[in-house]
Amino acid sequence: MKTLFDKIWEAHVVSTVQDGPTQLYIDRMYCHEVTSPQAFDGLRNRGLKVFRPSQITCIPDHNIPTINQEAPIADPISKKQVDTLERNTKEFGLTHYHMGHEKNGIIHVVGPENGLSLPGMTMVCGDSHTSTHGALGAVAFGIGTSEVEMVLATQCVFQSRPKTMRLNFHGRLKAGVTSKDLALYVIAKMTTGGATGYFVEYAGEAIRAMSMEERLTVCNLSIEMGARGGMIAPDEVTFDYIKGREFAPKGAEWDAAVEKWKALKSDEGATFDKEIDFDATDIEPMVTYGTNPGMGMGINESIPTLESIDEAGRISFAKSLEYMGFNAGEKMLGKSIDYVFLGSCTNGRIEDFRQFTEYVKGKKKADHVIAWLVPGSWAVDKQIKAEGLDKILTEAGFELRQPGCSACLAMNDDKVPAGKYAVSTSNRNFEGRQGPGARTILAGPLVAAAAAVNGCITDPRA
Amino acid sequence: MGELEGANMEKFITLTSTVVPLPIENVDTDQIIPARFLKATSKDGFGDNLFRDWRYDKNDQPIASFVLNNPTYNGEILVAGKNFGSGSSREHAAWAIAGYGFKVVVSSFFADIFKNNAMNNFVLPVVVSEEFLAEIFDGVNANPAITLTINLEEQIITNNSNGKSESFQINPYKKECFVKGLDDIDYLISKKDMIERYEIARV
Numbered sequence: 131m132k133t134l135f136d137k138i139w140e141a142h143v144v145s146t147v148q149d150g151p152t153q154l155y156i157d158r159m160y161c162h163e164v165t166s167p168q169a170f171d172g173l174r175n176r177g178l179k180v181f182r183p184s185q186i187t188c189i190p191d192h193n194i195p196t197i198n199q200e201a202p203i204a205d206p207i208s209k210k211q212v213d214t215l216e217r218n219t220k221e222f223g224l225t226h227y228h229m230g231h232e233k234n235g236i237i238h239v240v241g242p243e244n245g246l247s248l249p250g251m252t253m254v255c256g257d258s259h260t261s262t263h264g265a266l267g268a269v270a271f272g273i274g275t276s277e278v279e280m281v282l283a284t285q286c287v288f289q290s291r292p293k294t295m296r297l298n299f300h301g302r303l304k305a306g307v308t309s310k311d312l313a314l315y316v317i318a319k320m321t322t323g324g325a326t327g328y329f330v331e332y333a334g335e336a337i338r339a340m341s342m343e344e345r346l347t348v349c350n351l352s353i354e355m356g357a358r359g360g361m362i363a364p365d366e367v368t369f370d371y372i373k374g375r376e377f378a379p380k381g382a383e384w385d386a387a388v389e390k391w392k393a394l395k396s397d398e399g400a401t402f403d404k405e406i407d408f409d410a411t412d413i414e415p416m417v418t419y420g421t422n423p424g425m426g427m428g429i430n431e432s433i434p435t436l437e438s439i440d441e442a443g444r445i446s447f448a449k450s451l452e453y454m455g456f457n458a459g460e461k462m463l464g465k466s467i468d469y470v471f472l473g474s475c476t477n478g479r480i481e482d483f484r485q486f487t488e489y490v491k492g493k494k495k496a497d498h499v500i501a502w503l504v505p506g507s508w509a510v511d512k513q514i515k516a517e518g519l520d521k522i523l524t525e526a527g528f529e530l531r532q533p534g535c536s537a538c539l540a541m542n543d544d545k546v547p548a549g550k551y552a553v554s555t556s557n558r559n560f561e562g563r564q565g566p567g568a569r570t571i572l573a574g575p576l577v578a579a580a581a582a583v584n585g586c587i588t589d590p591r592a
Numbered sequence: 593m594g595e596l597e598g599a600n601m602e603k604f605i606t607l608t609s610t611v612v613p614l615p616i617e618n619v620d621t622d623q624i625i626p627a628r629f630l631k632a633t634s635k636d637g638f639g640d641n642l643f644r645d646w647r648y649d650k651n652d653q654p655i656a657s658f659v660l661n662n663p664t665y666n667g668e669i670l671v672a673g674k675n676f677g678s679g680s681s682r683e684h685a686a687w688a689i690a691g692y693g694f695k696v697v698v699s700s701f702f703a704d705i706f707k708n709n710a711m712n713n714f715v716l717p718v719v720v721s722e723e724f725l726a727e728i729f730d731g732v733n734a735n736p737a738i739t740l741t742i743n744l745e746e747q748i749i750t751n752n753s754n755g756k757s758e759s760f761q762i763n764p765y766k767k768e769c770f771v772k773g774l775d776d777i778d779y780l781i782s783k784k785d786m787i788e789r790y791e792i793a794r795v
């Protein structure tokens with residue numbers, strides 16, 4: 131009796147070093163411009179070629195400007211990094227979806243939407259949110275640049291085998307509660323290090339009831355509780371999502387693939403190193419109040435008091451609230467905000483734009499709020515326009531930007547100024563994440579929409 | 593083990609050093625090296641921007657209260673609060689720590705990817721108990737000159753201010769890499785025929 135994780139992992143073991151790590155075969159690697167240049171240099175220094183070029187897809191996303199992509203990147207250092215990726219892909223013969231390419235966008239959005247990420251695969255990228263792709267029923271995890279070099283050179287990485295954890299969600303999410311809220315709820319319960327050393331499988335009624343895009347959001351955030359990765363057993367929802375996508379198997383190959391994929395689930399009675407149950411009906415729309423994603427709470431609750439925090443954590447807790455300009459014990463509801471960011475590999479997909487648009491339809495953006503709506507890819511942008519969401523957004527006072535990571539980590543020009551509050555659908559509220567001194571409140575697309583319209587933290591169900 | 597010697601990897605067996613204390617929990621990689629410094633295309637120079645936004649103010653002036661700016665504290669061992677290195681997979685965090693001159697980071701808990709990245713750059717993450725960690729912080733508070741000794745061969749860390757020791761874990765393969773200065777890539781490359789056999793077998 132095996133877990134889903136065991137099945138995929140074991141099928142990819144090339145060798146195991148005695149008393150050491152596993153040499154794991156990687157089906158697909160994604161590379162972006164920030165964490166790959168030193169890996170390509172390493173290859174050159176060793177006089178090596180890329181071992182399996184067809185299994186590697188390169189997409190610049192972190193530095194990409196979200197306006198005027200038609201022109202060269204203005205920031206010379208960003209430009210150099212993006213150009214370096216292009217040069218490396220040419221030199222080593224790799225697929226490259228350059229800025230402006232119809233398949234350009236955030237890697238974790240582009241991979242699934244093109245059928246590059248499939249059930250049963252092992253996938254890596256020099257990016258911690260590679261966990262996203264696990265939603266398709268795969269083992270996907272982030273690696274460092276030395277490991278990117280290993281995969282370029284040998285299509286393998288060394289990994290110690292993680293422990294397994296299953297999180298079961300009983301019941302369904304209530305109306306107005308999104309998969310992002312579920313993820314923020316779990317991270318708050320688990321804390322940011324609570325799943326370190328584990329690979330997490332999400333299961334239960336609430337997960338089964340989710341669309342593929344909602345599942346991608348949940349798995350995306352696995353890393354924020356320290357997990358090596360997150361995964362969901364593939365089912366009809368998964369197969370329907372993949373079918374017909376460009377790089378998905380076709381015809382007889384498709385039928386054979388689906389047959390194989392159906393076996394990708396944890397066997398009845400398989401044991402996990404840890405198993406935790408949650409009641410999905412307990413979950414409310416969430417916001418974060420601090421400077422790590424574990425510092426989240428239901429939108430109607432109050433920030434914890436200092437006394438409720440255990441002693442070793444009080445210095446960090448106080449430092450965090452000081453940075454945010456919040457007081458222990460107070461409510462978040464009604465707090466004025468300055469920026470709203472809809473986008474990132476967490477919430478930059480079409481369903482996120484549909485939810486946001488649904489809320490703002492017929493309403494107006496608050497005057498003082500600056501809103502950045504950034505599709506996760508050009509394909510998402512195209513779909514937004516095909517559905518006419520852009521017109522509704524324009525009428526409500528919003529404008530759409532061009533795809534990229536954008537304000538998620540502010541490597542381009544989309545920086546939140548020091549001291550300003552941003553309600554952000556991204557994944558990290560670390561100090562300075564959205565620009566030096568920026569104050570990030572993480573939330574789902576509905577809470578972001580309500581904040582954009584009301585200019586303050588508002589329960590979207592109110 | 594691989595027969596090839598790693599290129600410019602510094603070997604590491606025992607180390608005795610004063611410490612730099614950072615008693616903050618959940619230090620994430622965005623603090624270790626902020627995203628705006630990730631635009632370099634080489635591994636050099638990251639040490640200058642280690643903990644940039646805690647270390648320098650808006651006008652690039654050193655913030656006196658931050659420990660790296662306090663001449664009382666120095667050494668090759670960084671001692672940090674629980675859950676060090678959470679967040680992004682950026683190896684730039686490990687390059688920054690190594691570039692600054694740290695050879696060891698001691699904490700009661702590390703994030704997974706950071707731990708791998710650190711080891712791949714010959715920075716040793718040493719996990720100690722909460723109690724042992726608290727005693728280091730107390731010790732260095734009372735006397736900044738206290739030292740720790742890390743004996744990698746024996747897998748023992750000693751707090752020389754109170755003589756207490758703890759053993760720490762490292763997998764035997766990684767330990768050999770550290771001791772011999774070997775790197776994973778050389779080892780994997782030596783296994784290429786095995787990889788090709790695996791590919792053929794799975795089709």
Ligand code: SF4
Nearest residue numbers: 259474475535538539
């Ligand atoms: S959107 Fe944000 S979290 Fe996702 S890959 Fe880009 S920078 Fe990383």
